[in-house]
Amino acid sequence: MIADRLGSIVGPGGVLVAPSDLAGYRADSTHHAPDGILCVVRPSDTAQVAAVVLACRAAGVPIVPRGGGTGFGGGALPVPGQAVVVLSTERLRRIRLVDPVGDVLVAEAGVTLHEVQAAAAAVGRTVGLDHGGAGSSAIGGNIATNAGGNNVLRYGMARDQVLGVEAVLADGRVLAPPRLLRKCNAGYDLRHLLVGSEGTLAIVTAVALALRPAPVARATAMLGVATPRDALALLGLVRRELGEAVSAFELISRPSLLFHLAHAGQGREPLDTPTPWLVLVETEATSRHLALSDAFEAVLERALGDGLAVTGVVAASEAQRRALWTVREGIAVAMGEAKFYMVKTDTAVPIGRVPDFVDRVEAAMAAAAPAGSRTMAFGHVGDGNIHVNVLPPEGGGDSALREKAPDIARCIEDIALDLGGTVSAEHGIGQGKRAALARMLSVPERDLMRAVKTAFDPDGLFNPGKLFE
């Protein structure tokens, strides 16, 4: 019945109800929702989104917004026991503006990140947002979840690229068009409230992004280091020489490397001497007058001379650069394709606390995880964001780990909180981390967030059961 009503708004082809059609909407990168979807509605413009919202409101049916479906928190899926309409942004496909004079791009929510990146590159610009393989994510979802990625060190999170947001409110009214301004002190910043609200306050239909000068040159290296503390000292050295040109600074533990190599069936290590940790560092020049590769080689010599790095290699070609990135991104690929269960986390701590965090987690896992489990730490050390995953013993079953998973995740998250950190750095809360968020927030924070939710969506129409328990 709601499907019929929605069909009259978006046209019959715009609503999906057949189980075979819904199959592609029942999962994200980590969660699965076998049922709870009444239908998927695919509006083609902002006015249709508003009409869909009003129809669902009238019928008392909650709406779960969905972009590319590549999230990690189950945010775009119903929670068990719900009966919802999934509002997919896949037909909101226009790039409305690419302006290299004003340095702004406006895209509708369903445009993919890859397409946005390509549109910016075509005019010699970048949007400063890149999260590796997940370029098929929708830009609306990137903004609604405040996506992170590999270049946060240089450009900030998704929110830091956003000039304006167009969104449909729970009463069907529209905040539009997105503002294109670099400076606007005109009341409360509703934009930043919507960014990262995970579809619980409004439905993002379009976004205005700042364009930045595109890199004209890159230099990439991998270094072997003894400890996370040496990695942080190395970051300091690289930044002293190259300033803000440092665009990525990733840390990879040896167990993470071995997991990736085993999965890829590859025996050859990226560096000649095995070290407990690898650092992947990349710098980007936006000026041809920056002698990047000379500077970069000098930095590495200094790092080796000072003993901050044990060994290292600089990519001499784009193919070598891709190969070094594969060492990092291959971990995520292997995780996605692994045949066994693993515990995944997304904590961050203040950058200076990363060494303490890693030490404490490794000690805690030795006690808390089943015997033989492998603790795998890797991530964006330049942002304080270390992903700790726990894998079952090599060749062993995963049932013991699965049983202890909630305790293990909680243990890791609590160490992060104790160091002034967060239970979610870049993946968001969705439905998977609601309990963790509840532990993290102070009572006044929780009260204020609930009050904001009530102010925007008093009847709980948008994405109920997300963020809050």
Place this chain on the structure above:
Amino acid sequence: MIADRLGSIVGPGGVLVAPSDLAGYRADSTHHAPDGILCVVRPSDTAQVAAVVLACRAAGVPIVPRGGGTGFGGGALPVPGQAVVVLSTERLRRIRLVDPVGDVLVAEAGVTLHEVQAAAAAVGRTVGLDHGGAGSSAIGGNIATNAGGNNVLRYGMARDQVLGVEAVLADGRVLAPPRLLRKCNAGYDLRHLLVGSEGTLAIVTAVALALRPAPVARATAMLGVATPRDALALLGLVRRELGEAVSAFELISRPSLLFHLAHAGQGREPLDTPTPWLVLVETEATSRHLALSDAFEAVLERALGDGLAVTGVVAASEAQRRALWTVREGIAVAMGEAKFYMVKTDTAVPIGRVPDFVDRVEAAMAAAAPAGSRTMAFGHVGDGNIHVNVLPPEGGGDSALREKAPDIARCIEDIALDLGGTVSAEHGIGQGKRAALARMLSVPERDLMRAVKTAFDPDGLFNPGKLFE
């Protein structure tokens, strides 16, 4: 009576009631409030702020928070007819943390921007926030008003430097300590809601700022250009050559220059050939491997060759650099010291619309302003933020201008709004621009902002009569 009660919290020296003591709290940079202040309370730590809030709440007396008192909107002053307690942050003076490994600085609200800048510079870092002479502003006020300034092009607004905020809520509870995280996707971003809320949602008591690599070299030039359109093309050229190293790109109209020169009693022009507009461009290198000054000279040659600039000069010394900046900052100095009334505005438009904006404003002022008035445009063209001031005829009285001032300001603001702009780019709303904000906001935006205000401060304890009419 409220003064006595507050004295018991902060100690007798912490409360000011004598008219002579209150004199320094009755004005900001543009507004004056001859009365309405019951007393000034100066708490020394966050706990005292919370106790003051509870005492004022119990007495039903509204609180006006005040930092350095350098604002432009009357935000730190009572509105006519009120009887308020002014809560000055001047005793919240500690720099709690300067961490060059984690690249974070934590300062209490009453620390001045100059002191914050010095603390960052001492460890080879910058906070990316600089608004010229007003370094005596308090960092808490900078954050509460989302201050702008001369380096927004490179670093963003004040909000873009903020990792975390400590604040006292209207019920006396405290959001603390400020988070130090680069990445945190944990519910709604309360931080960005507090930044720029002008003391109407909570009282900021401390702030955590990101540290960035400090510049190791600078190059500064002044160019004469024919039109704002040429200035934008020049910005494009400079960015193509130097990328994000462009840190300031300021536009100065000839009337603005002449006003400053006349005020300073100086006959000598900064460039040999007079042009309708001047551009001040500055670039900062954070790497010694960027050949800044060679690149910069090459850029200027190209600009002259292509006819984008008519004439130009590169600063060859720090003294020359200061002299070029004086051309820009001298306008604000002359404005502050002028013996006559003038209309001041703080609009911004999308960057690409700046030429249209200037054309339309000049045409409109020819009709709307009293005969002989001088229209003076200058500002941060790289951010789309052009300040338009209207001065009375040279040597003439200002009474005709004063009478028409509301219409003139409204005319300028409405042109900005028509071009997708804002009535306040960087100065905020305070009490001076409430009507303008009401015209700018859509009905849903206004409703959401009011709902947010109610959620944070249901009884209107904090800075009533600001932002909203």
